[in-house]
Amino acid sequence: MTITVPRCPARQRNGRYCSQPAGRSTSHPGYGSCVWHHGAERHVEEIWDMAHEAAAEQGITPHEALISLVEVAAGRVAWVDTIIREAMREHVEGGGDPLKPPKDVAPWLKESRLERTLAARTAKAAVDAGVMVALERRLDMEGQLVADALSAALDVLGLDQDQRMAALGAAQQRLLTSGDSSGTTND
Numbered sequence: 319m320t321i322t323v324p325r326c327p328a329r330q331r332n333g334r335y336c337s338q339p340a341g342r343s344t345s346h347p348g349y350g351s352c353v354w355h356h357g358a359e360r361h362v363e364e365i366w367d368m369a370h371e372a373a374a375e376q377g378i379t380p381h382e383a384l385i386s387l388v389e390v391a392a393g394r395v396a397w398v399d400t401i402i403r404e405a406m407r408e409h410v411e412g413g414g415d416p417l418k419p420p421k422d423v424a425p426w427l428k429e430s431r432l433e434r435t436l437a438a439r440t441a442k443a444a445v446d447a448g449v450m451v452a453l454e455r456r457l458d459m460e461g462q463l464v465a466d467a468l469s470a471a472l473d474v475l476g477l478d479q480d481q482r483m484a485a486l487g488a489a490q491q492r493l494l495t496s497g498d499s500s501g502t503t504n505d
């Protein structure tokens with residue numbers, strides 16, 4: 319097993335990954351972008367603070383928490399929009415003009431704009447903070463789960479070592495070709 323120091327997930331202009339340690343010279347050492355890649359900007363330090371807090375509360379990793387912050391913000395937008403849609407449906411069904419929303423919907427329209435702004439800001443901060451690498455790690459984790467499940471299945475079949483390696487090789491080939499869309503490699 320090798321221990322790797324997490325790196326800043328940003329890419330440099332030449333396309334190579336940044337060689338600085340993750341979170342170098344920021345308030346979130348060990349996580350996300352370094353000082354030269356937005357890491358010390360206020361919105362990025364704030365979202366890592368929130369991610370660390372949420373991680374401690376929920377017993378998940380800060381990277382998972384970062385993804386979850388984006389998901390929650392998007393979820394709130396969807397929730398407000400559902401309320402507006404329902405209210406408008408009732409209004410129109412009751413003979414109301416669809417172009418003139420009832421008064422009690424107005425605060426929700428305002429809320430919708432606010433939640434959209436917050437969600438966009440959260441997404442931007444998460445991207446600057448290095449959320450893409452968190453997503454890649456989640457894919458790695460799922461890849462590991464698939465490998466474990468496959469391994470267990472091969473155990474049941476009672477294959478000999480050569481057959482087992484051949485089966486794993488074929489499965490790996492399949493997984494690699496189907497995973498092309500994620501398209502990122504570490505050189």
Ligand SMILES: [Zn+2]
Nearest residue numbers: 326336352355
């Ligand atoms: Zn960097």
